[in-house]
Amino acid sequence: MDKLGINGGRPVRDNFLVFGKPHITEKDIEEVVDTLKTGWIGFGPKSIKFENLFKEYIGTKNAVSVSSCTAALDLSLKLYGIKEGDEVITTPLTFASTANVIVHNKATPIFVDVIKETQNIDPRKIEEAITPKTKAVIPVHLAGRPCDIKQIVEICEKHGLKIIWDCAHAIEAEYSGKKVGSYENICAFSFYPTKNITTCEGGMITTNDDEIARKAEVYRLQGMSRDAWKRYSEEGFKPYDVIMPGFKYNITDLQAALGINQLIEIEEKWKVRDKIFKKYNEEFSKLDSVMTPVEVEEKNKHARHLYTLLLKIENLSATRNEICAALQAENIGSGIHFIGLNLTKYYKENHKFKNLPNAGYISERTLSLPLASNLTEKDTDDVIEAVKKVIKHYERK
Numbered sequence: 001m002d003k004l005g006i007n008g009g010r011p012v013r014d015n016f017l018v019f020g021k022p023h024i025t026e027k028d029i030e031e032v033v034d035t036l037k038t039g040w041i042g043f044g045p046k047s048i049k050f051e052n053l054f055k056e057y058i059g060t061k062n063a064v065s066v067s068s069c070t071a072a073l074d075l076s077l078k079l080y081g082i083k084e085g086d087e088v089i090t091t092p093l094t095f096a097s098t099a100n101v102i103v104h105n106k107a108t109p110i111f112v113d114v115i116k117e118t119q120n121i122d123p124r125k126i127e128e129a130i131t132p133k134t135k136a137v138i139p140v141h142l143a144g145r146p147c148d149i150k151q152i153v154e155i156c157e158k159h160g161l162k163i164i165w166d167c168a169h170a171i172e173a174e175y176s177g178k179k180v181g182s183y184e185n186i187c188a189f190s191f192y193p194t195k196n197i198t199t200c201e202g203g204m205i206t207t208n209d210d211e212i213a214r215k216a217e218v219y220r221l222q223g224m225s226r227d228a229w230k231r232y233s234e235e236g237f238k239p240y241d242v243i244m245p246g247f248k249y250n251i252t253d254l255q256a257a258l259g260i261n262q263l264i265e266i267e268e269k270w271k272v273r274d275k276i277f278k279k280y281n282e283e284f285s286k287l288d289s290v291m292t293p294v295e296v297e298e299k300n301k302h303a304r305h306l307y308t309l310l311l312k313i314e315n316l317s318a319t320r321n322e323i324c325a326a327l328q329a330e331n332i333g334s335g336i337h338f339i340g341l342n343l344t345k346y347y348k349e350n351h352k353f354k355n356l357p358n359a360g361y362i363s364e365r366t367l368s369l370p371l372a373s374n375l376t377e378k379d380t381d382d383v384i385e386a387v388k389k390v391i392k393h394y395e396r397k
């Protein structure tokens with residue numbers, strides 16, 4: 001067997017394959033340059049164009065652009081009046097911001113366990129965790145796999161709870177033939193550099209509730225009356241009013257320009273990632289010491305944001321982190337999505353959560369491999385070769 005790179009052997013690749021490198025095309029660059037040339041680089045016409053394209057793609061009544069998904073989640077909690085003493089139920093298997101925004105709004109995050117196979121929040125656990133203080137639920141469509149929307153909506157309607165869907169991974173995802181971003185009540189998206197489309201930093205709120213959307217537009221830009229961004233346009237100076245103390249949460253035209261063409265090419269790029277996802281599944285299902293992601297039901301669509309393996313660490317003489325380090329030495333970047341937030345310092349010290357065995361199980365074993373539309377066939381072949389080399393090396397005989 002070839003010596004591992006980490007033990008001084010020759011790595012599978014000569015150059016490092018970055019995990020989550022954004023796919024930026026010449027057309028994306030042209031759109032950004034065009035924006036620079038117009039001189040209108042702040043929030044303006046390209047932001048509105050981006051919102052309109054996004055709204056159309058998702059099939060929702062409203063799309064309100066913001067500076068990040070974190071901003072979208074924070075605004076959503078504010079729009080629903082979440083305040084001190086309230087409880088918000090969410091999954092521990094998520095990025096820090098999903099829970100941090102709950103804390104910033106002085107409410108209490110309540111982590112409940114996930115379903116082992118899908119890694120998404122378990123609707124039965126949501127229902128068990130509801131108390132008179134519960135006001136909202138933030139489910140996450142992890143890795144781009146849709147949650148059980150029907151069950152979650154039924155539970156939340158029964159108990160009068162608001163739902164804020166964290167769709168950071170799930171732009172293209174569908175549930176029962178509809179984009180996940182078109183479901184009630186508010187959906188929050190991310191355009192961070194590693195996401196399926198990127199505006200460098202950026203986010204979007206989608207909702208079918210017109211009143212919430214109009215409020216979100218005011219909240220995101222200092223609480224100024226609508227269309228205030230037009231105040232210096234060729235239509236002439238327009239006075240504006242401040243109707244509430246809002247936030248500086250707007251996207252800029254420079255960022256939106258980057259997203260416009262990517263939105264046009266989104267399905268084409270999804271098909272490339274879908275092919276890689278299936279190729280990985282086929283190859284890695286041949287390994288005894290890893291579990292490959294389960295496929296979604298036919299009525300649903302996975303957004304193919306992350307490809308995550310679960311390592312059977314019982315069969316291996318290395319931990320997940322050691323496997324990551326060994327892949328790194330083969331010049332293959334990888335990621336971890338996620339280590340349960342209930343296991344992180346702040347949440348462990350400040351909140352009490354028990355009985356999250358599935359989240360704990362996944363936290364120790366999950367490993368994300370490069371999945372992007374700019375990967376070449378050689379890149380994905382290298383990933384497969386490196387994973388097989390490393391896993392076989394550490395497999396207990």
Ligand SMILES: Cc1ncc(COP(=O)(O)O)c(C=O)c1O
Nearest residue numbers: 068069070095097168190191192
């Ligand atoms: C599940 C999830 N939610 C929210 C966010 C926050 O997104 P942003 O960086 O756009 O604020 C991320 C970012 O990685 C994420 O993965």
